[in-house]
Amino acid sequence: MTRSKAVIIRDNIDGWMFVLPAFLFLLLLMIYPIIHTFILSFQKYNFVYDSKPVFVGFHNYIKVLKDATFKKALLNTFYFAGVYIPIIFILGFFVGLIFSRYDMITGKLSKVILFIPMVIPISMSSFMFLFMLNPQWGIVNSIFKDYLKLPGLARDWMNDTSTAMNMILLVTIWWRVGFIGLLFLSGIQAIPRSVIEASIIDGANAWRRITGIILPNLKETYMVVGILAIVTSIKLFAQVVAMTGTLSPQNAGGPAKATLTLYVATWKSAFLYYDLGIGSAMGYLMSLIIVFLFAVNFFINKGEKA
Amino acid sequence: MKKLVFITLALLLVFSFSVFAGGKQEKVSKDWTKAKLTVHVEAMGWILKKFPVEASAKKFMEDHPNITMKVSANADNSLNNYMLNWSAGNVDVDLALGGAAVQVAKLAFKNLLVPWNDFYKGDFTRDHFLTHVVELTKRGDNYYALPFMVEAMSLEANRKLMVEAGLGTVSNPAKPKTLDDLYMFAKKTTKGSGPVKDVYGFSWNFTNFGDQQLFCAVNDLGGKAYNDDGSPNMKAPEIAKVFSFIKRVTMDGYGTKGTITDTNAGRSGLKAGTVAIIFEAASRAIEAKSALGNDAILLPFPGEEQNGSYIYAHYSYIPKGTKVKDAVYGFMREQVLSKDFSKFGAEKYGKLPSLKRNFEGLSSDFTEVQKWMANPKTVGDHAWVEGSKLNSYIWEIEQELVSSNITAQQAADKLAKQASQLNLAVVK
Structure with a gap:
């Protein structure tokens, strides 16, 4: 027996009504901005000085791709991703491995400890590091100068182009390593105990167990960690603004653009200079990069568990 | 029941939209x-x-x-x-x-x-x-x-540190007449060794005041900071002279780079006694009296007495x-x-x-x-169409100047080129 469309709609009206508020919110706050931004990316529109947007085709994209600031931001973002992703994978794995081994001793406390940096807002953590890295009264230089008696190693960490981005890397790794470690811990704990025990009976040492059993069985974890690490890298924003532009948002990404990332550059274009067309084009280019990196991540980590 | 759910949801929606859309109404x-x-x-x-x-x-x-x-x-x-x-x-x-x-x-x-x-x-x-x-x-x-x-822009200084360094007396602290004098003041008042000093002789503000200092300095050195139509004169030869001073004093270790990430680092340093001379708004000296007493003094930037300030x-x-x-x-x-x-x-x-x-x-x-x-x-201050961008460019080039091998002249040329691509007409 087939039911008419009207009957189907009538029978499901409750469901539709429940979904409607969420759908409307999604439509208003996500789908509309996505479409509107896409249209804006093909228009010349300065929110302050242009009375209305003018269609300019791919001009914004061409302008952005030729722009030295965008190139610098792209380079910085890739540098960050290139250093952050391998480090967070390696450190996260070892944190997970260590806690899988000693979790019985430390109990739930270990997971709490791992999670503490995650629950502190990243802006707060960034300020904390900024204080510690202050060249004249920060604890880091104080350790070098007063305790280790190595004043030559003291640096102006955040005001030096050669060290500023690495300090942002440090904060981000500190912030994320516990959470990523927990993901690896879950992955390791999901491997059947019997497989590990069988390998021990077969005489496999710790190294063989890690390389032959644990690592090949973490492909799903790699996928998730990969996605999270890519998002953290490409969307790098709060740490940069907090550590370089709190009192002066225009300066975010300093010194001399050394920490300028794609996300910060996009935000500055759109919301400090009000170049909405350029900002939108940058946003879409950034999205394309994220999609590309997701695809690479998927390609590398696809396949069944060992 | 269905009708009740429907009506409740509809009312909720209408209420939320009215909250969002509601404005102030006052007669x-x-x-x-x-x-x-x-x-x-x-x-x-x-x-x-x-x-x-x-x-x-x-x-x-x-x-x-x-x-x-x-x-x-x-x-x-x-x-x-x-x-x-x-x-x-x-x-x-x-x-x-x-x-x-x-x-x-x-x-x-x-x-x-x-x-x-x-x-x-x-x-x-x-x-x-x-x-x-x-x-x-x-x-x-x-x-x-x-x-x-x-x-108004000027130099603000810690008189005690200056006198200790032999730069005048308590009743008559020395005044820098040229940029070379100011460099020498910074050198003499700097204390400590290694890459990070205990006391820096000078602080240039590489962010919030980066543009105002530059225009003030160009004017005080006898240059023309603005063109006749009110737009900034980014080809003024004094810009390279100022850049040369900033580079020298900072790269030689007598000027702090602290203001790059903390725009208040200069004024905080002045109050804390870790910076001897800053170049910012004159109000910083009055503010520093709470910490330094009468040792917080105002000094003219080289040429300021003849060519005025920047307000x-x-x-x-x-x-x-x-x-x-x-x-x-x-x-x-x-x-x-x-x-x-x-x-x-x-x-x-x-x-x-x-x-x-x-x-x-x-x-x-x-x-x-x-x-x-x-x-x-x-x-005085300015209001140009793309003034915010120009300010950012000035700050960035000043930061680059003290972070790379770029020469003062190259930095000035680069800034002039960047500025030429902006609309710097006065907002009318």
């Missing part, structure tokens, strides 16, 4: 001295600290019992919140205090502000104010903002949509522009009055600054 009589009304004043956080805004609002309420004053802080120093909210018609502020010319000009260009033309009458005609900072707000026939405080203001402005403009005028005339209000900001924090008559009776700390300000060669 106000024409006579603000009699009508019952509320005036919402919003000021940048630092202004609430450095001026008695809340006490003035209270006094205004006592004088006008029909008026309720509400005072709040605007945490967004970039004024982005005003730009976005006011453009969308969400205006819940009647008077905003704080914002540089280049920022307020954007709000005016977007047609979001009520002109102050009819404010300037009686004891408050434009000639009663420091003229330049008023004229800067003229767009067409309208004046879109009112300056309520003024700053800029912070403005008050009224968003379109307010229904209480006349009451705001009343509050400005009776309170914000009063002698007491100005005196509080001036004597405690060095913020200078915009109204000329309010200089009378201020302490002698301001005598020198007044002289520099009164110099006809003194230059």
Whole structure:
């Protein structure tokens, strides 16, 4: 027996009504901005000085791709991703491995400890590091100068182009390593105990167990960690603004653009200079990069568990 | 049941939209001295600290019992919140205090502000104010903002550190006459070894003052900071000279780079005794008296005594949509522009009055600054179409200068090239 469309709609009206508020919110706050931004990316529109947007085709994209600031931001973002992703994978794995081994001793406390940096807002953590890295009264230089008696190693960490981005890397790794470690811990704990025990009976040492059993069985974890690490890298924003532009948002990404990332550059274009067309084009280019990196991540980590 | 769920959801939706879309509705009589009304004043956080805004609002309420004053802080120093909210018609502020010319000009260009033309009458005609900072707000026939405080650029120094370094005496501290002198002052007052010093001789502000210092220095060195049409003269040969000084003093280890990530590092260092000389608003010296006492002194930047200073203001402005403009005028005339209000900001924090008559009776700390300000060669703040971008370019190039091998001349050429791609016409 087939039911008419009207009957189907009538029978499901409750469901539709429940979904409607969420759908409307999604439509208003996500789908509309996505479409509107896409249209804006093909228009010349300065929110302050242009009375209305003018269609300019791919001009914004061409302008952005030729722009030295965008190139610098792209380079910085890739540098960050290139250093952050391998480090967070390696450190996260070892944190997970260590806690899988000693979790019985430390109990739930270990997971709490791992999670503490995650629950502190990243802006707060960034300020904390900024204080510690202050060249004249920060604890880091104080350790070098007063305790280790190595004043030559003291640096102006955040005001030096050669060290500023690495300090942002440090904060981000500190912030994320516990959470990523927990993901690896879950992955390791999901491997059947019997497989590990069988390998021990077969005489496999710790190294063989890690390389032959644990690592090949973490492909799903790699996928998730990969996605999270890519998002953290490409969307790098709060740490940069907090550590370089709190009192002066225009300066975010300093010194001399050394920490300028794609996300910060996009935000500055759109919301400090009000170049909405350029900002939108940058946003879409950034999205394309994220999609590309997701695809690479998927390609590398696809396949069944060992 | 189904109908009940449907109606509840529909009502919820209507309610949420009405909350989002709801605006301020207030009917106000024409006579603000009699009508019952509320005036919402919003000021940048630092202004609430450095001026008695809340006490003035209270006094205004006592004088006008029909008026309720509400005072709040605007945490967004970039004024982005005003730009976005006011453009969308969400205006819940009647008077905003704080914002540089280049920022307020954007709000005016977007047609979001009520002109102050009819404010300037009686004891408050434009000639009663420091003229330049008023004229800067003229767009067409309208004046879109009112300056309520003024700053002037100069050197601020720790006299004790200078005297210890042999730079003059307590009663007669030495004054740098050239950039080489200033370099020598910085060198002599620097203490400590290694890459990070205990005391730095000099601090250039690589962010918030990066542009104002540059234009002030170009002017003081006898150069032409602005072209005849009011646009910045980015080809002035003095720019390379200033850049050369910044590079030398910083790369040689006598100037701190602390202001790159903390725009307040110079003034904090001056107060803490870890920086000897800074080049910022003169108010920093008055402010530093709380820590250094009379050892916090003002010095002219090389050439400032001959060529004047650089002055800029912070403005008050009224968003379109307010229904209480006349009451705001009343509050400005009776309170914000009063002698007491100005005196509080001036004597405690060095913020200078915009109204000329309010200089009378201020302490002698301001005598020198007044002289520099009164110099006809003194230059002032700017409001160019892409002024914010130019400021960023200047800060970035100054930071690059002290972080790379780029020479002063190369940096000046690069800046001139970048500036040539911007629209730097005066906002009209």
